[in-house]
Amino acid sequence: MIGGMPPLKCLQTFTAVMETGSFAGASAQLNVTPSAVSHQIRLLEDILGKPLFVRRNRTVQPTEDAVAYANALGESFTRIAVATSRFASEGSVQRLMLHSAPSLATLWLVPRLPSFRARHPEIDLTLFAGHEPAKLGDDGFMIDIQYNRPVPEACEGLVLCEExxxxxxxxxxxxxxGLTRVEDISAVPLIHSVRSVVQWDQWIARHAPHVMLARRGMTFDRAYLGLMAARDGLGLMLESTLQAGGMLAAGELVAPFGALGVTAVAHRLVYRREDRARPQIEAFIGWITEEMAADRARAEAPQRVRRAAR
Known part of the structure; x- marks a missing residue:
């Protein structure tokens, strides 16, 4: 005991028992065994020199001293929480570990991160990219921007936009x-993306069911590789205007058949429900929502998706 104060683990365990009403409930809340809870309570009782609970079979009943002690501790913990919140909000650095689908990270997210950094200099962001979803909560990951995957249990998924x-x-x-009509597709090499939520045969079924697809072309496992190939003149690619937005705006890519597209929900921002109130998560969600809205507004302009000149 330091300075007349019991170990914090004892106080934490005692508070958990009072909140849950049992040793078993406290063990579940603290993720420890019931015997560990019992040990900490006995240690605290030894330090205080008086019993805190009356044990009857498998139940425990707090004594009057326990109730009074819990009330005093509650006031102290409240002051600690207020002080911590105040100091944490004054110039402290918050950390956000983010995982994203690779192509969105490369083509859309990273070019916009200066905006996030300027708005939230208090947040240090770490970005990982990969096809497999992150294990949220493990290794510190708080947010995962997933492509075409179901939302895991105990998580919430925010649809970023319709693509x-x-x-x-x-x-x-x-x-x-000489691409001027959808029928011309049958004579040109196509670029395929194996992970795309919409494939060429689906687009053809929607807009040109009478057209035979060309058998030659290239296939990539990442959208940004396919877009780079399309930019370099290697073929016609079926891709999201969200991910191709930068190349479209720069005139490196055009839509030869105009706005003949298929709408799909592909990208979701996923986080654990228990983490939703974290300030860095709220900040990132607010920022990316505004960025997506700005993209939608720009997409409405005629020059955003340029149609090839006739």
Missing amino acids: TIMPLASPEFVARH
Whole structure:
């Protein structure tokens, strides 16, 4: 006991027993064994020199001293919480570990991170990218931006936007192959993305069921690789205007058939329900929601998805 104060573990265990009404409840709350709870309570009783609970069979009844002690501790813990919150909000660094689908991270998220950094300099962000979903809570991950996956149990998934998937190519490719009608697709090499939520046969079934797909072309396992290939004139690619937005805005890609697309929900921002109130998660959700809304507004402009010149 330091300075007349019992060990914090004893106080934490005692508070948990008072809150749950049992040793078993406290053990579940603290993720320890019931015997560990019993040991900490006995230690606290030895330090105080008086019993805190009357044990009857498998139940425990707090004594009057226990109730009075719990009330005093509650006031102290409240003061500690207020002080911690105050000091934590004054110039402290918050950490946010984020996982994202690789192509969205490369093509959309990273180019916009200066905006997030400028708005939230108090947050240090660490970004990992990969196809497999992150194990939220493990290794510190708080947010996972997932592509075309179900939301895990105990988590919530925020739909980032509805994406429009349409044929895209470089202006040079369109001019070289004379792409003016959807029927021209049968004569040009296609670029395939194995993970895309919408595949070429689905787009064809929607917009050109009478057209035969070309058998030649290239296949990639990441959208950003396929888009780079399309930008370099290697084929016609079916891809989301969200992920191709930068190349479309720069004129590196065009939509030869206009806005003939398929709408899909592909990307979700996933987090554990218990983490929703964390300030860095709230900050990131607020920021990315605004960025997505700004993208939608820009997409409504005629020049956003450029159609190839006739």
